[in-house]
Amino acid sequence: MNSEKIIPLVVFIAVVLFVKMSDVKHIWDKQKTNFRSTMPVREGPKRPLVGVIDDGTKTVRFVIYEAGRSEELVAYQMDKTEVQPHEGWSEQDPLEIIHHIKLCAENAIDQLVELGYTKDDIVALGITNQRETTIAWDKYTGEPLHAAIAWNDIRTDSTVDAILAKIPDRNKNYFKNICGLPISPYFSALKMRWLKDNVKAVRRASRDKRLLFGTVDTWIVWNMTGGPHGGLHITDVTNASRTLLMNLETLNWDPILCRLFGIHRDTLPTIRSSSEIYGTVKDGSIVDGIRISGILGNQQSALVGQNCLQAGQAKNTYRSGCFLLYNTGTRRVQSTHGLITTVAYKLGPDTPAVYALEGSIAVAGGAMKFLRDNLRLIKDVVQDTEHIAGQVFSTGDVYFVPAFSGLYAPYWRKDARGIICGLTAFTTKNHIIRAALEAVCFQTRDILEAMNKDCGMPLAKLHVDGRMTSNDLLMQLQADLIGIPVLRAQAWDMSTLGVAVVAGGAVGVWSADKWRTHATLNDTFLPTTTDDDRDARYTKWKMAVQRSLGWATTKKSFTMTDERYKLLASIPATLYIIGSFTMLVVSNMLKNR
Ligand SMILES: Nc1ncnc2c1ncn2[C@@H]1O[C@H](COP(=O)(O)OP(=O)(O)O)[C@@H](O)[C@H]1O
Numbered sequence: 001m002n003s004e005k006i007i008p009l010v011v012f013i014a015v016v017l018f019v020k021m022s023d024v025k026h027i028w029d030k031q032k033t034n035f036r037s038t039m040p041v042r043e044g045p046k047r048p049l050v051g052v053i054d055d056g057t058k059t060v061r062f063v064i065y066e067a068g069r070s071e072e073l074v075a076y077q078m079d080k081t082e083v084q085p086h087e088g089w090s091e092q093d094p095l096e097i098i099h100h101i102k103l104c105a106e107n108a109i110d111q112l113v114e115l116g117y118t119k120d121d122i123v124a125l126g127i128t129n130q131r132e133t134t135i136a137w138d139k140y141t142g143e144p145l146h147a148a149i150a151w152n153d154i155r156t157d158s159t160v161d162a163i164l165a166k167i168p169d170r171n172k173n174y175f176k177n178i179c180g181l182p183i184s185p186y187f188s189a190l191k192m193r194w195l196k197d198n199v200k201a202v203r204r205a206s207r208d209k210r211l212l213f214g215t216v217d218t219w220i221v222w223n224m225t226g227g228p229h230g231g232l233h234i235t236d237v238t239n240a241s242r243t244l245l246m247n248l249e250t251l252n253w254d255p256i257l258c259r260l261f262g263i264h265r266d267t268l269p270t271i272r273s274s275s276e277i278y279g280t281v282k283d284g285s286i287v288d289g290i291r292i293s294g295i296l297g298n299q300q301s302a303l304v305g306q307n308c309l310q311a312g313q314a315k316n317t318y319r320s321g322c323f324l325l326y327n328t329g330t331r332r333v334q335s336t337h338g339l340i341t342t343v344a345y346k347l348g349p350d351t352p353a354v355y356a357l358e359g360s361i362a363v364a365g366g367a368m369k370f371l372r373d374n375l376r377l378i379k380d381v382v383q384d385t386e387h388i389a390g391q392v393f394s395t396g397d398v399y400f401v402p403a404f405s406g407l408y409a410p411y412w413r414k415d416a417r418g419i420i421c422g423l424t425a426f427t428t429k430n431h432i433i434r435a436a437l438e439a440v441c442f443q444t445r446d447i448l449e450a451m452n453k454d455c456g457m458p459l460a461k462l463h464v465d466g467r468m469t470s471n472d473l474l475m476q477l478q479a480d481l482i483g484i485p486v487l488r489a490q491a492w493d494m495s496t497l498g499v500a501v502v503a504g505g506a507v508g509v510w511s512a513d514k515w516r517t518h519a520t521l522n523d524t525f526l527p528t529t530t531d532d533d534r535d536a537r538y539t540k541w542k543m544a545v546q547r548s549l550g551w552a553t554t555k556k557s558f559t560m561t562d563e564r565y566k567l568l569a570s571i572p573a574t575l576y577i578i579g580s581f582t583m584l585v586v587s588n589m590l591k592n593r
């Protein structure tokens with residue numbers, strides 16, 4: 001072979017090898033998230049272990065901690081299937097959740113065995129979960145009667161209007177002093193009402209007294225403790241406080257609210273504390289026989305995991321949504337600036353509940369997914385957002401309000417829809433991506449402004465966690481746009497740590513004091529902007545928010561959606577021509593009469 005032929009051949013082989021290597025790296029990167037054995041084999045006496053089930057919006061995880069240590073020992077994670085049958089709807093499969101939990105537990109315990117432990121070293125299980133997502137099932141067969149309706153599903157828009165019609169002045173905050181929440185599609189009672197109004201199987205089960213309702217924690221515990229054969233129908237105060245049905249003072253279902261939404265008390269779980277031995281797993285799975293002793297909604301769990309156990313401490317968790325919780329101690333602070341009052345935790349049946357003010361943001365990391373999957377501006381949410389947005393020094397005055405399903409706190413406007421404004425011929429995708437990152441930071445500032453007004457004392461620093469916080473650019477923008485230091489947690493997943501602490505606490509292997517010494521911080525991001533600069537940009541953000549409001553109406557006009565287009569396109573052309581011709585003839589006949 002002469003060199004003319006050899007050189008292209010070598011180049012070709014090199015290219016093929018390079019492509020294959022990047023494939024391998026991609027697969028390896030994916031595996032790393034699933035098979036994370038973060039710790040080497042331990043020397044010295046073994047500690048008791050605490051297992052955690054974390055059911056998130058997009059993923060299920062099973063994590064195992066050594067009691068008293070804040071680092072994960074092993075973890076296994078699986079993605080979940082999200083179904084969006086219609087615009088604004090978001091459903092999950094309740095059976096998939098149970099299936100994934102079992103598989104994750106098996107895989108995590110396999111890793112545990114490699115480290116020299118056995119499953120009997122696990123002395124307690126904790127559950128942390130996406131909140132508000134609602135499931136209805138049959139108490140005698142255990143069958144779900146419908147898909148789980150996810151927290152960010154907005155199908156209940158008109159249900160909200162129907163409920164508001166029964167309330168003086170249609171005031172969405174009318175019952176806020178009882179349950180801490182405004183009437184919004186976000187919360188579970190609306191989803192329960194929708195299920196009763198729209199799903200025959202749910203109505204039938206309700207009539208036959210077979211219906212059980214629950215948030216995801218309830219569904220998991222019921223299934224794991226025996227299901228139709230004596231499964232416990234319980235929830236914890238933090239999850240119950242997200243339904244719109246719990247009275248924040250009595251910590252029980254409120255009769256007025258249950259009547260307003262038409263939800264029968266017998267279909268609701270018993271409300272328990274966040275840290276006590278509820279029962280033992282009896283499902284024949286690998287964790288059979290282990291005690292379940294902790295339940296916390298995932299945002300409350302991150303508050304505990306971040307060690308924000310004193311009144312006045314706050315954390316912000318950046319996941320698909322973003323949730324800022326401010327511990328108010330045993331005082332229930334009523335927000336007059338659009339925040340909600342929620343239970344932060346109750347560490348035992350006889351200990352008082354601790355409350356928090358919460359600013360909930362529906363879309364944070366979800367906007368990055370939108371840029372990748374819908375607009376295809378990026379390929380990788382983690383690397384591209386940081387890298388591409390970092391290629392420009394500002395958004396070029398572009399603002400992105402990701403109000404895909406309305407705006408939550410502090411606006412609570414279900415009629416808002418997403419906008420990108422300020423586009424010029426100079427705008428590139430880099431500016432739009434950067435604007436999407438800044439949107440997360442501005443929404444956090446919205447919450448902080450409200451929180452400072454409600455609490456009267458501005459927050460001096462912000463503790464942050466969640467997968468998105470690995471983005472350094474986002475963290476710096478956050479510090480720049482709120483003007484206070486941002487303290488990033490040592491590990492991104494504080495939700496699993498929080499419930500591990502309370503589950504371990506209930507069985508006496510984990511005391512808050514011991515855990516505290518291990519909760520260390522990793523990085524601090526300091527503001528680099530002036531007050532004037534950040535205030536000017538914030539004023540522009542508020543203008544953008546104003547433009548996003550009032551876009552969606554409950555009564556939709558007939559618009560040509562993709563679904564309708566496909567339906568019309570499927571009608572044979574001849575039928576269409578005959579139909580049109582007939583209409584023409586009839587209209588002429590009528591005209592000539
Ligand atoms: N480093 C990052 N930079 C920007 N966006 C990120 C980063 N990491 C994750 N995200 C986004 O955050 C979202 C939330 O991630 P994750 O915590 O896994 O979801 P969940 O809400 O199910 O817990 C993802 O959909 C992704 O779009």
Ligand SMILES: O=P(O)(O)OC[C@H](O)CO
Pocket residue numbers: 055056057058129130131132151297298299319320321
């Ligand atoms: O699973 P996440 O992180 O999206 O959490 C969802 C919240 O709990 C909703 O309130």
